[in-house]
Amino acid sequence: xxxxxxxDTATLTGRSxxxxxxxxxxxxxxxxxxxxxxxxxxxxxGSAIETGHDSSYVNYLLPGILxxxxxxxxxxxxxxxxxxxxGGIFERxxxxxxxxxxxxxxxxxxxxxxxxxxxxxxxxxALAMGFRSGAGVLAWLGVVGILVLFTLALTWLAVIAGLAxxxxxxxxxxxxxxxxxxxxxxxxxxxxxxxxxxxxxxxxQPVTSVVDTLRNLYAEQPVGSEGxxxxxxxxGLLVLAYGLAMAAYxxxxx
Amino acid sequence: MTSEAAxxxxxxxxxxxxxxxxxxxxxxxxxxxIFALLGSNGAGKTTLVKILSTLLRADSGTAVVHGHDVAxxxxxxxxxxxxxxxxxxxxxxxxxxxNLVLVARLRHVDDPGSTADELLARFAxxxxxxxxxxxxxxxxxxxxxxxxxxxxxxxxxxxxxxxTGLDPQGRLEVWRAVREIAGGGTTVLLTTQYxxxxxxxxxxxxxxHRGRIIVDGTLAELKALLPAAEVQYVxxxxxxxxxxxxxxxxxxxxxxxxxxxxxxxxxxx
Numbered sequence: 360x361x362x363x364x365x366x367d368t369a370t371l372t373g374r375s376x377x378x379x380x381x382x383x384x385x386x387x388x389x390x391x392x393x394x395x396x397x398x399x400x401x402x403x404x405g406s407a408i409e410t411g412h413d414s415s416y417v418n419y420l421l422p423g424i425l426x427x428x429x430x431x432x433x434x435x436x437x438x439x440x441x442x443x444x445x446g447g448i449f450e451r452x453x454x455x456x457x458x459x460x461x462x463x464x465x466x467x468x469x470x471x472x473x474x475x476x477x478x479x480x481x482x483x484x485a486l487a488m489g490f491r492s493g494a495g496v497l498a499w500l501g502v503v504g505i506l507v508l509f510t511l512a513l514t515w516l517a518v519i520a521g522l523a524x525x526x527x528x529x530x531x532x533x534x535x536x537x538x539x540x541x542x543x544x545x546x547x548x549x550x551x552x553x554x555x556x557x558x559x560x561x562x563x564q565p566v567t568s569v570v571d572t573l574r575n576l577y578a579e580q581p582v583g584s585e586g587x588x589x590x591x592x593x594x595g596l597l598v599l600a601y602g603l604a605m606a607a608y609x610x611x612x613x
Numbered sequence: 614m615t616s617e618a619a620x621x622x623x624x625x626x627x628x629x630x631x632x633x634x635x636x637x638x639x640x641x642x643x644x645x646x647i648f649a650l651l652g653s654n655g656a657g658k659t660t661l662v663k664i665l666s667t668l669l670r671a672d673s674g675t676a677v678v679h680g681h682d683v684a685x686x687x688x689x690x691x692x693x694x695x696x697x698x699x700x701x702x703x704x705x706x707x708x709x710x711x712n713l714v715l716v717a718r719l720r721h722v723d724d725p726g727s728t729a730d731e732l733l734a735r736f737a738x739x740x741x742x743x744x745x746x747x748x749x750x751x752x753x754x755x756x757x758x759x760x761x762x763x764x765x766x767x768x769x770x771x772x773x774x775x776x777t778g779l780d781p782q783g784r785l786e787v788w789r790a791v792r793e794i795a796g797g798g799t800t801v802l803l804t805t806q807y808x809x810x811x812x813x814x815x816x817x818x819x820x821x822h823r824g825r826i827i828v829d830g831t832l833a834e835l836k837a838l839l840p841a842a843e844v845q846y847v848x849x850x851x852x853x854x855x856x857x858x859x860x861x862x863x864x865x866x867x868x869x870x871x872x873x874x875x876x877x878x879x880x881x882x
Contacts, residue, residue, distance in 0.1 A: 363721065370718040378706050447702035451761070454666040454696035456688060457719050612668070 364458035371452075371465030375439065379473050386473055389432040390480040393424045397481070400547060401488060408548055414578065417490045421482075422573035423546025426566060427538055428481050429474050429510050433517040434534035436470040440521030441530035444611075453612065463518060463608060470514040471507065478506060492577040501576045501586075508593035509569060513537065515600035522607045546570045565592035618677075619644045619769050619800035620665065625674035626824075627660055634660045636824035637674070642802055642817070644768075647795045649815035650804040651857065656821045658804035659699055662773045665802070666696040679769050695762035699773045701754040702761075703746050709733065709757050710742040713764065720765035732760040736790060752783025759790045763799075770794060772803040776810060788813060808854045818853075822861050 379385060397420060400408075405416040412419050443449050443462075452462050482490070494502075517533070524530035541547070543557065544566035550558050561567055572589040575582045620642040627635040634657045642648040652658050663669040665676055667687040676683045679693035704712050710729050717725035733742040736756045746754060755775060762770055772791065776784040791814055795801050805811055811818045812832060819829040828835060832853065839851045839859055851859075 366721075367719060370715065374704065374707065374715055377711070381706050446705075447698040447700045448704060450663075450668055450698050451696060451702040451716075452719070453668055454691060454694065455716070455719055456691040 364461055364464075367457045367461035368464045368468070371461055372468045375465050375469040376472060378439065379469060385435050386477050386480070389428060389435065389473070389477040390484075392431055393428040393481050394484050396427065397421075397424045397485065397488070404547075411549055411551075412578075415489055415491075417485055417488050418492070418578065419574065420547065421485050421490055421577075422570040423541040423544065423566070424481060424485070425478055425506060425573065426509065426541050426546065426569065428477050429506070429513055430534055430537035430540075432474040432477050433470055433510070433513045433537075434531040435473065436466055436514055436517040437521030437524060437530040437533065438527060439469075440466050440518060441524045441527060444522070459612075460605070460608075463604070466518065466521075467511065467514050470517065471510055474510045474514075475507075492579075494577045494579050498576045498579065501582075502573055505569060505573060505576075505589060505593060508590070508597060512593055512596035512600055515597060515604045518604040519600065519607050522604065522611050540564060540566045541570070544570055565589070565596065568592055618642060619646075619679060620648075620802060621675075621677045622661075622665070623675050625661065625664060625671045625676055627657075627664065627669065627672050634824055635664075635671070638821070638824070638826055640819055640826055640829060642800060644800055645795070645798045646816040647791065647801045647803065647814050649811035649818045650802065650821055651806070651808065651811045651818055652804070652821035653806060653861070657824045658821055659773055661821070662696070662771050662802070662804060666694055666771050667691055668696075693767055694769045694771060695765075695767040696771045697758050697762045697773065697775060699777065701751075701758040703754055703758050705747040706745065708743050708745055709738050709749070709753075712746060712757060712761060716761045716764045722765055728764060732763065735793070736760045750783065751779045752786040755779060755783060755787050756790055759787065759794070763794065767799070769800045769802070772801060774804055774806065776805070776807065784810075808852075808857055812853045820857060820860060828860055 397417070400420055401417050405420075408416060410416065410419045440463075443466075449462060453459060516537075520533035521530050543561050544550070544564060545561065546566060550561045550567065553561055568585050568589040569592065572582055572586045574580075575585070618641045620640070622638055622640045625635050625638040626633065638657075638661060640648075640650075650658050650661065660669065664671045665678055665683060667683050667690050670684060678690045681689040681693065683690050704715070707715065710733060713729035713732055714725045717728045722728050729742075730739075733739045736759070738753065738757060738760070741749060741753060746757065749757065759772070759775065762772075775791065776787050779787065788810070791801060791803065803810075803814065815832070817829070817831055818835060819826050821827075828838065830838075835853065835856050836851060839856055
């Protein structure tokens with residue numbers, strides 16, 4: 360079964376990357392919403408927000424914006440996966456002697472590439488808006504590593520949604536709740552000022568630890584236990600989503 | 614396992630929940646022949662093809678394709694078959710040639726590029742090869758679909774309703790393609806709801822009705838099932854359509870366990 364997994368995955372990833380290249384609007388759309396949000400928060404709300412950090416608000420805000428970028432980007436993965444299932448091309452692939460999980464991995468790797476491109480676009484806009492960091496290569500590698508893990512975790516969630524969807528709207532709709540999680544976290548304002556239950560939720564959900572870790576990494580601050588927590592959240596979600604996605608996949612193919 | 618039959622099906626049953634779709638199907642397809650599985654929507658044709666192409670598991674019974682059991686040797690079966698599903702399984706965003714190269718890579722043929730070019734020429738798609746499939750007509754999509762099925766020379770080809778939704782011109786194009794495949798010694802099992810299609814193409818015809826094969830034979834054998842009407846002076850022979858309708862009856866052909874109709878609508882047509 361697995362003798363061709365790498366080759367087949369590469370072939371199928373090439374196919375879905377072509378899809379992305381031929382509709383570059385999906386990358387642009389993915390980046391536009393977070394960029395607009397960033398403009399809005401920095402230039403409209405930002406002056407009224409007291410973060411308690413010395414650096415500019417765009418520096419404070421960027422990690423949350425990056426996570427929103429990923430959350431909106433993975434919606435395209437479930438959408439593309441759903442179209443493949445609906446169009447019958449999955450059945451063609453699965454009646455061929457290929458490594459079956461290659462069909463899913465191709466979508467996952469494509470999601471990773473497309474999201475990284477969108478993230479770069481968002482960071483470029485942030486730089487133009489005054490984002491600055493003096494962090495070294497290691498810290499940035501940490502930032503990229505966390506973002507890759509977070510993207511993979513959300514992508515496998517998107518795979519579950521794509522496999523379970525009954526319509527194209529349903530396939531993309533799962534991402535909306537994910538877009539709101541950063542608002543209930545330390546992404547836009549510190550959690551200190553939130554009322555009791557909201558604060559408890561905010562301080563114990565993954566986005567806060569991921570956001571704090573990213574922020575500390577590029578602000579050259581010690582990451583501490585928050586970093587391990589962020590890593591644990593990302594890896595935990597990834598493993599859980601991967602397991603559920605594979606189970607849904609096998610059920611779908613039964 | 615005798616060697617002559619390319620496909621041997623015995624006692625296959627399949628239910629979706631409480632609704633039985635296949636209620637004990639037996640059939641045998643000789644190597645190198647074209648076998649037409651004729652039936653109304655919901656008769657279970659697609660379900661049977663999915664079982665034979667390892668996409669579905671049967672509840673009971675056995676099916677052997679090219680000498681391999683579909684349940685226990687699925688991987689070997691997949692090496693011997695190709696499936697052209699009910700709705701043209703082509704990639705709209707890629708060009709025709711890219712579609713062929715994609716399948717050639719997945720089939721691990723030696724030279725995907727020249728395999729693609731050969732097939733484009735064979736199916737009169739050379740000019741269209743560089744265009745995105747989204748711009749193709751229904752007949753062209755189906756020809757490309759069938760061309761993709763031939764990559765790697767699988768000895769057994771399943772065509773599930775290859776002409777459904779095509780205009781007469783497209784249908785003729787596909788018929789030519791099917792004859793072309795069978796001419797090369799490939800075994801073809803095709804499903805259709807068009808009686809003329811079975812009549813035109815098939816060496817042997819089976820009628821699947823409500824999950825059972827109710828008749829199986831050559832066109833001449835099927836026609837012999839009904840006596841030629843003695844009182845008719847204009848038409849001595851019943852058409853296959855007469856045979857079909859007489860055997861199936863006039864009742865509502867769609868059944869609650871309507872697997873074909875439950876397929877997602879084809880968004881490409």
